Amino acid sequence: MAETSTPSRPFRWHIVVFLAPAVLVYTLVMILPLFGTLQLSLFRTVENAQSFVGLDNFRTLFGDPRWAATFWNALWNNTWFFIIHMLVQNPIGVVLAALLSSPRLRFSAFYRTAIFIPTILSFVIVGFAWKLILSPLWGVAPNLMDLVGLKSLFTPWLGKEEYALTTLGLISVWQFVGIPMMLIYAALLSIPDEVIEAAEMDGITGMSQFWKIKLPLILPSIGIISILTFVGNFNAFDLIYSAQGALAGPNYATDILGTFLYRTFFGFQLQVGDRNMGAAIASMMFFIILAGVCLYLFTIQTRLRRYQY
Amino acid sequence: MTRKTLTALLLGSSILGSAGTAFAQDVTLNIESWRNDDLAIWQEKLIPAFEAANPGIKVVFAPSAPTEYNAALNAKLDAGSAGDLITCRPFDASLELYNKGHLADLTGVPGMENFSDVAKSAWQTDDGKATFCVPMASVIHGFIYNQEAFEKLGITPPATEAEFFAALDKIKADGTYIPMAMGTKDLWEAATMGYQNIGPTYWKGEEGRLALIKGEQKLTDPQWVEPFATLAKWKDYLGDGFEAQSYPDSQNLFTLGRAAIFPAGSWEISVFNTQAQFKMGAFPPPVKNAGDTCYISDHNDIAIGLNAKSKNLEAGKKFLSWVASPEFASIYANALPGFFSLSSTPVKMEDPLAQEFVSWREKCKPTIRSTYQILSRGTPNLENETWVESANVINGTDTPEVAGEKLQKGLDSWFKPAK
Numbered sequence: 001m002a003e004t005s006t007p008s009r010p011f012r013w014h015i016v017v018f019l020a021p022a023v024l025v026y027t028l029v030m031i032l033p034l035f036g037t038l039q040l041s042l043f044r045t046v047e048n049a050q051s052f053v054g055l056d057n058f059r060t061l062f063g064d065p066r067w068a069a070t071f072w073n074a075l076w077n078n079t080w081f082f083i084i085h086m087l088v089q090n091p092i093g094v095v096l097a098a099l100l101s102s103p104r105l106r107f108s109a110f111y112r113t114a115i116f117i118p119t120i121l122s123f124v125i126v127g128f129a130w131k132l133i134l135s136p137l138w139g140v141a142p143n144l145m146d147l148v149g150l151k152s153l154f155t156p157w158l159g160k161e162e163y164a165l166t167t168l169g170l171i172s173v174w175q176f177v178g179i180p181m182m183l184i185y186a187a188l189l190s191i192p193d194e195v196i197e198a199a200e201m202d203g204i205t206g207m208s209q210f211w212k213i214k215l216p217l218i219l220p221s222i223g224i225i226s227i228l229t230f231v232g233n234f235n236a237f238d239l240i241y242s243a244q245g246a247l248a249g250p251n252y253a254t255d256i257l258g259t260f261l262y263r264t265f266f267g268f269q270l271q272v273g274d275r276n277m278g279a280a281i282a283s284m285m286f287f288i289i290l291a292g293v294c295l296y297l298f299t300i301q302t303r304l305r306r307y308q309y
Numbered sequence: 310m311t312r313k314t315l316t317a318l319l320l321g322s323s324i325l326g327s328a329g330t331a332f333a334q335d336v337t338l339n340i341e342s343w344r345n346d347d348l349a350i351w352q353e354k355l356i357p358a359f360e361a362a363n364p365g366i367k368v369v370f371a372p373s374a375p376t377e378y379n380a381a382l383n384a385k386l387d388a389g390s391a392g393d394l395i396t397c398r399p400f401d402a403s404l405e406l407y408n409k410g411h412l413a414d415l416t417g418v419p420g421m422e423n424f425s426d427v428a429k430s431a432w433q434t435d436d437g438k439a440t441f442c443v444p445m446a447s448v449i450h451g452f453i454y455n456q457e458a459f460e461k462l463g464i465t466p467p468a469t470e471a472e473f474f475a476a477l478d479k480i481k482a483d484g485t486y487i488p489m490a491m492g493t494k495d496l497w498e499a500a501t502m503g504y505q506n507i508g509p510t511y512w513k514g515e516e517g518r519l520a521l522i523k524g525e526q527k528l529t530d531p532q533w534v535e536p537f538a539t540l541a542k543w544k545d546y547l548g549d550g551f552e553a554q555s556y557p558d559s560q561n562l563f564t565l566g567r568a569a570i571f572p573a574g575s576w577e578i579s580v581f582n583t584q585a586q587f588k589m590g591a592f593p594p595p596v597k598n599a600g601d602t603c604y605i606s607d608h609n610d611i612a613i614g615l616n617a618k619s620k621n622l623e624a625g626k627k628f629l630s631w632v633a634s635p636e637f638a639s640i641y642a643n644a645l646p647g648f649f650s651l652s653s654t655p656v657k658m659e660d661p662l663a664q665e666f667v668s669w670r671e672k673c674k675p676t677i678r679s680t681y682q683i684l685s686r687g688t689p690n691l692e693n694e695t696w697v698e699s700a701n702v703i704n705g706t707d708t709p710e711v712a713g714e715k716l717q718k719g720l721d722s723w724f725k726p727a728k
Contacts, residue, residue: 066689066722136550137558159494159552161706247693249496250552251701269497270681271690272401 034286040279050276057280071281073252074260075288077165081256082233084169085176090225092173093180094218098210100181101188112185116178127242130171134158158243161253168254172239176232180225187221188214220304227296234289237262257285336624337367339392341385343378344611350644358640359631366624386411386616393619394628397442397612399431400681406614407434407441413615414439418626420633427515427675428651430682431609442612443629444651446641449575449666450506450606456588458486458569466592470539473595477546480569488546490568492554499699500692502572503543505678507594508536509604514676522683524726528717529710537702537709544703552704560584575666578647582662591662593669607675609651642667687723694719 041057043050061067096115100108118126134141136156145154157167191214199205199213237258240248246268248255263271265278340351351370359368371392373381379402385391386406395412397403406412415421416439421429424444432442454466462483467473480488493499512518512532520526526533548554548562563571564584571577573591581589596603613632615625631637638650639657646660649667658664680692694716701707707715 064722066719131555134553135558136553137548137562156550156553159492159550159554159704161704245495247496247697249697249700250493250704251697251706268693269690269696270401270685270692271688272686274688277688 037279037282040276041283044276057276061280070260074255074257078234078256080165081169082230085173085229085233089173089177090180093177094184096181097184097188100185115181118175119178123238124242126175127239131243159250161250164250165254168239168243183221183225184218187218191217223301223304227293230292231289234285335365335367336621337369338394338621338624338628340370340394341382341392342372342396343375345372348372354640354644363627389618391616393616393621393625395614395616397432397614399609401686403432403442410617412441413617414441415443415615415629416440418629420630423633423652423654425653432612442614443632444609444612446611446648447607447609447651449649451573451591451593451666453571453573453589453591455566455569456590466590467595469599470595470597481546486569487548487567489543489570490559490562491547491572492551492559493700493703494553495556496696496700498556499703500696503540504536504695504699505606506572507539509606509676510594510596511535514604514674518676518679521679529713534709534713537712540699541702541709575647578662589662591665593673603673605669605673605675606678608677689719691720
């Protein structure tokens with residue numbers, strides 16, 4: 001209507017417009033469901049209606065001896081699953097990347113692709129293929145081990161309580177070792193030649209060059225990979241479900257938080273699904289991952305030294 | 310493609326059917342079901358037989374996918390768009406529908422007297438006063454064996470437990486065949502084909518099952534622990550690496566002729582008939598001493614009920630009486646060998662293996678799986694726990710006593726028997 005006294009800058013609508021799609025989609029598919037889950041975990045079905053019960057579901061989860069035992073079992077299994085990845089997958093990934101970046105290696109593009117291929121396979125295929133390979137009846141594993149005279153070491157790994165989870169962990173490592181390899185390979189390639197040349201001038205070559213020059217420079221990448229592994233492992237579900245089923249046998253030896261959540265939320269066989277307890281478990285998974293990521297961000301990442309080239 | 314055509318045909322026929330009602334005053338009944346495998350049997354055999362006998366009533370069989378059935382049905386019932394006739398899952402899923410007023414009380418429908426109390430137990434209120442679905446079929450547990458293997462080794466089907474283990478020893482000593490095809494990887498195999506198969510002999514079928522529900526017996530009592538002890542003995546007769554052997558592995562081991570005995574459910578019959586190249590026989594779970602009464606698990610699996618809000622209640626009841634008749638039983642049981650009619654009048658079946666299975670009903674006392682009624686309502690769920698413990702017992706992780714204790718403890722945590 002009236003003219004404004006000061007010529008104000010026009011509102012920059014384009015920022016809102018450009019941000020809107022991402023914000024809307026992210027809110028719809030990530031933030032709303034997250035708060036929906038948190039809310040659901042505070043309710044319980046009483047006489048066919050949802051009623052607010054505060055933290056009662058969490059009290060059941062940690063107070064009831066059966067729920068608590070299942071939860072701690074799943075959490076420990078999950079932690080062990082993560083430890084296997086940290087101890088096996090990431091070091092192998094670093095070694096493979098170091099080998100691949102060596103200028104003297106021939107066919108490196110072929111190796112790179114071959115090692116990365118399992119990562120793009122579906123969990124169902126991986127689970128099924130490994131179940132077949134390790135099958136004591138039709139699998140190739142017993143025959144192959146027989147060829148090298150190690151038949152006596154073969155056991156039905158997926159069916160034994162003490163080996164099943166480790167076996168699945170290693171299968172998952174086989175599948176995903178390509179990801180740390182690729183990320184570290186990229187980091188290694190981005191180290192400028194001048195730095196390497198300077199090191200060579202100072203007489204640092206070979207292994208000591210890797211330990212003293214390259215490794216410190218790729219530490220931030222290793223940190224990122226660790227946190228990705230952590231988030232991925234604590235959200236894992238598919239491989240266990242496709243190889244061992246929702247009851248995560250034998251005797252819950254391969255039960256991780258994901259399968260525990262699935263069984264509780266959706267129910268299984270005669271067990272009716274319990275959305276509220278399921279949401280409580282999902283919330284716990286969220287808090288565990290949140291705590292892990294925060295720990296990393298505030299204690300480890302801030303201390304990592306970055307180098308400017 | 311074919312499914313689309315079928316859906317189109319079905320849709321077309323249902324529209325045409327309802328268009329017909331306006332003129333000829335025909336009534337159309339829609340059946341909700343998860344058995345889309347049975348579509349051809351309904352369209353080609355069952356529905357024509359009913360329509361020929363009952364002019365004026367048209368029937369349309371409209372199945373949906375098994376995994377979606379419960380959810381889809383609930384949504385349709387709430388919205389009032391569900392079919393007139395509803396295929397019932399056993400026990401709590403259907404009981405809930407009845408309690409919500411979706412299923413009509415069928416206690417007085419003519420034909421209901423053709424079924425025993427055990428047959429009806431899966432679709433009754435807890436006190437047994439109201440029945441809300443007409444039982445259609447059950448599955449029976451027993452052992453299927455490779456007849457050629459038995460003849461070659463000179464073994465006759467065992468009747469007692471001692472004979473059973475003697476036969477297993479003999480097969481093992483010979484070494485040509487794996488004595489028994491079963492694995493513990495899939496868990497349910499150990500519980501369903503193992504524990505629920507041989508168990509009724511120990512807990513005396515219905516007697517033990519009902520006493521458990523009433524709280525008079527406990528899973529730690531000898532009659533409930535003993536089947537676990539017998540299962541533990543099976544371990545030595547299973548194939549190498551049975552811990553990682555899945556259910557399809559077991560099926561293949563048997564149909565390829567590498568194993569002699571398969572602890573089975575009757576639903577295997579049609580599969581095995583097409584896959585196995587040798588003659589097969591069957592024997593019921595062996596009894597402890599010669600001359601003991603034998604018990605079999607004759608587990609209710611499928612039934613059909615009436616939508617309480619249907620506009621065609623009378624026609625629906627007429628159809629259900631027909632489902633309860635021996636005529637329906639005979640057509641259904643022959644079209645699907647291994648799914649046995651629950652009717653008290655014996656049904657004549659062509660398949661020899663199916664005949665053998667169903668013949669046990671006359672000499673043995675039937676019961677249903679002990680964990681299904683009431684006892685699997687809470688958390689932890691007794692059925693799922695039994696899967697885990699049965700596998701544990703065979704794997705040697707738990708002793709039979711520990712397994713019984715664990716199950717009873719889980720049950721005690723939520724189940725209070727009505728005293």
